[in-house]
Amino acid sequence: MEGTQLHKKDFDEDELxxxxxxxxxxxxxxxxxxxxxxxxxxxxxxNRFHYYLANQMVENVQQLRQ
Structure with a gap:
């Protein structure tokens, strides 16, 4: 599909x-x-994985309650 980046973050690290x-x-x-x-x-x-997983679960529960 069309490949426009949804976000752009420059890397601050000095990685090769x-x-x-x-x-x-x-x-x-x-x-x-x-x-x-x-x-x-x-x-x-x-840590990011757990945050996104928990956030998605909360959103799913909120949608089910509606």
């Missing part, structure tokens, strides 16, 4: 190689997903 890209894709059933790909050291990756 690091990159980040979002891939927007569409499944055969029409569902769309954004896949974040990073090739870099990510010391707080698990």
């Amino acid at each position: 190689f690091s990159t980040s890209v979002d891939v927007r894709a569409k499944f055969n059933d029409g569902a769309e997903v954004i896949i974040e790909i990073r090739v870099r050291k990510e010391p707080y990756f698990l």
Whole structure:
């Protein structure tokens, strides 16, 4: 699908190689997903993962209650 980046973050680290890209894709059933790909050291990756997971669960529960 069209590949405009949803956000852009410059890297402050002095790494020899690091990159980040979002891939927007569409499944055969029409569902769309954004896949974040990073090739870099990510010391707080698990913290971010848990935050996004908890945030999504809260949003899902709120939608179910409506």
